[in-house]
Amino acid sequence: MPPVIEISGLRKTYRKLLRQPHNALDGLDMEVAAGQVHGFLGPNGSGKTTTLRALLGLIGTDGGAMRVFGEEVPRRLPQVIGRIGAVVESPQFFKHFSGRLTLQVLAESAGIASARVDEVLEQVGLRDQAKQSVKGYSLGMRQRLAVAQALLKRPELLVLDEPANGLDPAGIHHMRELLQWLAHEQGVTVLVSSHLLSEVQQLCDSMTIVSRGRRIVDGKVADIIAGHSGSQLSVRFADAGEIGRAMEVLASAGDGVSVAAERERLVVTGAPEAAWVTRTLADAGLYLSELTTETKNLESVFLELTGTAPQAGQPVQVGQAVPAPPVGASAETATGGEQ
Amino acid sequence: MTLFRAELHRIARRRLSLLFGIFAVGGLLLITAIMWFNSSTGPSEADLAAAQQMADDANAQYEDCAADERYFENDPDYSWVADDPWYGEMPHEQACAEMFLVGAEAEDYIYVYTFQFDEEGVFLLIGVAIVTGLLSMLLAASAIGAEWSSGGMANLLVWHPNRMKVWGAKLAAALALCAVAVVAMLVLAFALLYLTAAVRGDTGTLNAAWWEDTLARLGRTAVMALGMTVIGSALAMLGRHTAIAGGVIVGYLTVGELLVSFVRFGVNSIKYPDLLSLYTWIGAWIEGRMELEYWDPVTGLPDQLVLTATHAGLVLGAIMLVFAALATWSFAKRDAA
Ligand SMILES: Nc1ncnc2c1ncn2[C@@H]1O[C@H](COP(=O)(O)OP(=O)(O)OP(=O)(O)O)[C@@H](O)[C@H]1O
Ligand SMILES: [Mg+2]
Numbered sequence: 001m002p003p004v005i006e007i008s009g010l011r012k013t014y015r016k017l018l019r020q021p022h023n024a025l026d027g028l029d030m031e032v033a034a035g036q037v038h039g040f041l042g043p044n045g046s047g048k049t050t051t052l053r054a055l056l057g058l059i060g061t062d063g064g065a066m067r068v069f070g071e072e073v074p075r076r077l078p079q080v081i082g083r084i085g086a087v088v089e090s091p092q093f094f095k096h097f098s099g100r101l102t103l104q105v106l107a108e109s110a111g112i113a114s115a116r117v118d119e120v121l122e123q124v125g126l127r128d129q130a131k132q133s134v135k136g137y138s139l140g141m142r143q144r145l146a147v148a149q150a151l152l153k154r155p156e157l158l159v160l161d162e163p164a165n166g167l168d169p170a171g172i173h174h175m176r177e178l179l180q181w182l183a184h185e186q187g188v189t190v191l192v193s194s195h196l197l198s199e200v201q202q203l204c205d206s207m208t209i210v211s212r213g214r215r216i217v218d219g220k221v222a223d224i225i226a227g228h229s230g231s232q233l234s235v236r237f238a239d240a241g242e243i244g245r246a247m248e249v250l251a252s253a254g255d256g257v258s259v260a261a262e263r264e265r266l267v268v269t270g271a272p273e274a275a276w277v278t279r280t281l282a283d284a285g286l287y288l289s290e291l292t293t294e295t296k297n298l299e300s301v302f303l304e305l306t307g308t309a310p311q312a313g314q315p316v317q318v319g320q321a322v323p324a325p326p327v328g329a330s331a332e333t334a335t336g337g338e339q
Numbered sequence: 340m341t342l343f344r345a346e347l348h349r350i351a352r353r354r355l356s357l358l359f360g361i362f363a364v365g366g367l368l369l370i371t372a373i374m375w376f377n378s379s380t381g382p383s384e385a386d387l388a389a390a391q392q393m394a395d396d397a398n399a400q401y402e403d404c405a406a407d408e409r410y411f412e413n414d415p416d417y418s419w420v421a422d423d424p425w426y427g428e429m430p431h432e433q434a435c436a437e438m439f440l441v442g443a444e445a446e447d448y449i450y451v452y453t454f455q456f457d458e459e460g461v462f463l464l465i466g467v468a469i470v471t472g473l474l475s476m477l478l479a480a481s482a483i484g485a486e487w488s489s490g491g492m493a494n495l496l497v498w499h500p501n502r503m504k505v506w507g508a509k510l511a512a513a514l515a516l517c518a519v520a521v522v523a524m525l526v527l528a529f530a531l532l533y534l535t536a537a538v539r540g541d542t543g544t545l546n547a548a549w550w551e552d553t554l555a556r557l558g559r560t561a562v563m564a565l566g567m568t569v570i571g572s573a574l575a576m577l578g579r580h581t582a583i584a585g586g587v588i589v590g591y592l593t594v595g596e597l598l599v600s601f602v603r604f605g606v607n608s609i610k611y612p613d614l615l616s617l618y619t620w621i622g623a624w625i626e627g628r629m630e631l632e633y634w635d636p637v638t639g640l641p642d643q644l645v646l647t648a649t650h651a652g653l654v655l656g657a658i659m660l661v662f663a664a665l666a667t668w669s670f671a672k673r674d675a676a
Contacts, residue, residue: 053674056497056500057500058496058497058674058675059676060672060674074500078501081497081498084497086497088494089490089491089493089494089497089676090489090491090494091491091494092489092490092491093485093486093491094349094353094354094485094489096354105345105348105349105352106345108344108348109341109342109344109345109346109495109498109499110341110499111341146494
């Protein structure tokens, strides 16, 4: 099945009078496969919202191509918009309109039966607040209303910009179940941007990480985490004097294995598996006392990939992420992830 | 079409629409009440008798004064007149005439205003149409402006990516609402004012010529109200905020016209400085004809320029089109978020 969303080389430059032009998107590529929950990650200001806005035709772009359901957008957007539900902006019309009236006006504008309004309000848990005016909604309630609005059309593609924003733990849990149910039971393709890494780890099947308006990595969430953890092994010996000889043994035994001495331990990267290290060392008469796999979570992978790991207590400024690695590196990880 | 209906629904359910509606009808009732209490077909017998009594008293006072050479000296209230050299110089009767009314009549003591519907009613109706147009302009501007500033517009565009359709539906809904409001207010105003004139004043004769003239003027005023609604919507589209659109409108109507009047007095090279004022064109449009006078400062000879409804329509229509075109272009090209 072809990807539901294909974006290639997308560029967006914000120009302001008397200011240097700012490249919010700098040749971004992204593919989202059908029937999956796809996470869209990146540091603040990396261009996630900009990408989603461009995809929905809200802003013009300065280059690149986008396709949704195989149709070129934004040119053919009117033909496919009926199949897309999106949350990028607040759906309120007037503050004193009730949640239900807000949705009703939208439904009416697209010829959707108003019975569907109550259905989606129920679905996002706003049934009892439906008659309340939007003015009195809390942040989480507004977010739920926005999601309800996106579900109104029974979309085949859901595009959500930070749907977990402002939700309480129960709301996040509910949202996760809802999105996974939509994707896995109803065959809806879901694209969510998020900052909550644990959330993405639990919610998404695949993801794209961007930094400074470029893709750094994409693939299955599990593969990306696996691809960046376990590759590092830490080895200790009862006698620290054996470190020097162990280095020589390991380095000469394997192709592509790199070994570094670090105080009392050895750091091995590129080893095929942990057992290989044990066996190789034992064969040479060296017995290790401790071997640990440096398991990583998505957070450390994210920080490593986007270069936003805080240094010595210094706050990281928005936009200070490392430039994206060369395209070759990203493609390698990308394909690695999909296999 | 569904979009148009949804837009109508949206504006109609708005609280500000209700507020403006109440405001407009309330204003109309107030005007009617003022006309009702001020106008009368003539004084009552008792009023007339009281006024006649006051006139008789005044005449008697003058007679007393004229008959008595020492009237001022004897009356402590008027002794100052006797001492005053100005009055001392003149003959006694003339001094009396200066102090008191001569030949007072009952009409001098009674004020009768009769509301003349066929003449004054027309101006009130035009006023009602203009105010309704202004309210509709503000309503349209604030509806669009509020949607822009709340993010609702961007959300709507996610539903309806064809921006020209969205703009068309919004404009059409605002115009439909304006047309309905103007017609409804005019019918109501006509009924109320005609009734007032019939009971408390004079309806005059509403013949075919009157109807033709009045309907033409009211029709042009209604068209202007529609044009104002277009400009209000366009300003909100350009400014993307209610406050910006409202500020531009109020700003022009106050500061803009003030600047025009400065130009009028300060610059002599413009032969007809009135042409710079929007009000001149609006007047010409509604009245159908306006004459601007000019006296040559050297020869003192008069000259005049006649503005017809066609001239005014072209100028005002062009202004409206410029705003509408700018708004359309900006909506089509600019990023919506
Ligand atoms: N309307 C705008 N005018 C100028 N610059 C903008 C505009 N919108 C976004 N940008 C810039 O584009 C860049 C990307 O912004 P974007 O909102 O896409 O980031 P994001 O990835 O969604 O960030 P966050 O995680 O904080 O939501 C930022 O540097 C931002 O300053
Ligand atoms: Mg964002």
